[in-house]
Amino acid sequence: MLRFFKKSSSPTNFGGVTRNSARTPLAQAQADLYKSTVRLLRRRLRRLGVSPEDAREIVQHAFEIALPRWHEVQDASEGRRRAWIERITWHLGQNFLRLARHEYEELGHRGLARARAPGSDLDERANAARLVDAALSIMLDEERALFVAYFLEDMTLDELAQHYGVSRGKLFHRLAALARAARIRIGSPPR
Secondary structure: OOOOOOOOOOOOEEOOEEOHHHOOHHHHHHHHHHHHHHHHHHHHHHHHOOOHHHHHHHHHHHHHHHHHHHHHOOOOOHHHHHHHHHHHHHHHHHHHHHHHHHHHOOOOOOHHHHOOOOOOOHHHHHHHHHHHHHHHHOOOHHHHHHHHHHHHOOOOHHHHHHHHOOOHHHHHHHHHHHHHHHHHHHOOOOO
16 A cells, blocks of 8 residues: 655654554554455455456455445444455456456357458458358258348347247247357367
8 A cells, every 4th residue: 555645854753643643543444454355355366267466456446446335334343344345356356257258258149240351361251151151051941040140140139039939038049059059060169
């Protein structure tokens, strides 16, 4: 924690205010919570698979979120305060991992629309056409139409459910199975 004090000739007196009296009881309680939980929080994030640098950032962010909400636990016991900050940190860690997973995840839902378009190179276009043909070759005509409508033509689940006369849930599970089969067919590992 960074502290800024005016320079003074006395190491314990900073501009007429001693180091201990500069803190309010509220700030002291917050600092004590930080000191008692920071290592534990970082260790728990590391167990989740977060890198040390990211764990430091997440813990810092958790306290930035928590301190303006201090009134929620101001009169609570030390254990309740620890559980409160652990819960905030855990949620931030889960969100971080979820975002990191999606950053490196294989293209899925509407992924072809976000994928880099093939360049003018004929080999790239031919390879892309072979992959699409391989993915669609194992499907029946109705499955192929469903797959193309959802993943390539960007139709919504609601539109498709109304068109085919089935529930959204059944349609979603069918599309997920088709996507898994297509990934296996083109050589991508299934998720």
